[in-house]
Amino acid sequence: MSRFLQYALSSAPANETWTLSSGLSARWLAPGCVAMDAGRDDADSVLLSCGVHGNETAPIEVADAILHDLATGRLALNCRLLVMFANLEAIRAGERYGEYDMNRLFNGAHRKLPELVESRRAETLERLAADFFSAAKARRLHYDLHTAIRSSVFEKFAIYPYLHEREHSREQLAWLQQCGIEAVLLHTQPANTFSYYTSRHCGTDAFTLELGKARPFGSNDLSRFSGIDNALRRLLSQPRAAVAPLQADGLPLFRAKYDLVKHSEAFRLHLADDVENFTLLADGMLIAEDGEVRYTATGGAERILFPNPTVKPGLRAGIVVEPAQLD
Ligand SMILES: [Zn+2]
Incomplete structure (x- = not known):
């Protein structure tokens, strides 16, 4: 120091x-x-x-x-x-x-x-x-x-x-x-x-x-x-x-597609506790569910970022990101 x-x-x-x-x-x-x-x-x-x-x-x-x-x-x-x-x-x-x-x-x-x-x-x-x-x-x-x-x-x-x-x-x-x-x-x-x-x-x-x-x-x-x-x-x-x-091509870019919002204590994230940031989400997989709300991956190029199912209801429990390009 x-x-x-x-x-x-x-x-x-x-x-x-x-x-x-x-x-x-x-x-x-x-x-x-x-x-x-x-x-x-x-x-x-x-x-x-x-x-x-x-x-x-x-x-x-x-x-x-x-x-x-x-x-x-x-x-x-x-x-x-x-x-x-x-x-x-x-x-x-x-x-x-x-x-x-x-x-x-x-x-x-x-x-x-x-x-x-x-x-x-x-x-x-x-x-x-x-x-x-x-x-x-x-x-x-x-x-x-x-x-x-x-x-x-x-x-x-x-x-x-x-x-x-x-x-x-x-x-x-x-x-x-x-x-x-x-x-x-x-x-x-x-x-x-x-x-x-x-x-x-x-x-x-x-x-x-x-x-x-x-x-x-x-x-x-x-x-x-x-x-x-x-x-x-x-x-x-x-x-x-x-x-x-x-x-x-050596610097992939991503943008947020949508937030996984925890609406209630019924929220369940179907990813391992130690899942890495930017882990690919297979097409069709159930990412999370919250009562009637289901978050399903589409396309096979989406990834999970900052998953945290322990947040208070109403807050973001993770971000689903997708590949992006510069304009
Ligand atoms: Zn920090």
Whole structure:
């Protein structure tokens, strides 16, 4: 653990600027949120967020190691950078969240639950992100780093927030491929996630990146995260370096077809408890039933994502996704 993460977790610094041994200046904008600036007018603005889910530790370790190497000068910085250790209390507790899933509280959703600690934090993170990107002069990039609860057919995948009238960025998809991302889910409607917030309201190219399975601090095999680690380091030090063109057939795209809604406690999911994300659903199979409601797979190319039959009635118990193409 570097001094950055130790400091973020142990105290409540804000508005403190200091000079690093590399010569860069750094500033705590709020607890757990540190900004560094290469001082170049044409620099890209890069937001790295991690720990929105506090038990997803590998991305926290990756971001912390990058900060450490920027501080010592082992890694050059040629961007404006803001790193957020998002849900500090959950990180300290080693829990996904305390009172409420923070990644359902962005895009203003925190205003409906203002009494929650996580709501106040989401509001702060939105404000800092908006301030950061309002001063952007070049590309605006946000990567929200996660690990998933369950195993996945595609170990590393990205969620591309709904873009409304904007087009998907082939340049960004190519960069994700360089990170080792194996599949991308294209969202087709707004969401209360951090990446949707900055995409929609700050004009970023933003992604939620699911980088493998969640494990406790010290139990991560960081070699499994070398793809994202190397790509982020290259982006920060050489933001204009060429990226290999997108190999579209090596990066399958999906979109949500429909949600499996749990209407009642009678809901039964006919998949194994440990079914992997993106598992193919055979044509005609009964995926779930809920009283009179039956969810049946069609076509043989549909897959299951984020199945969770234990949610409260009225909520989504999984998503059925299908292959998608860029427009
Ligand atoms: Zn997560």
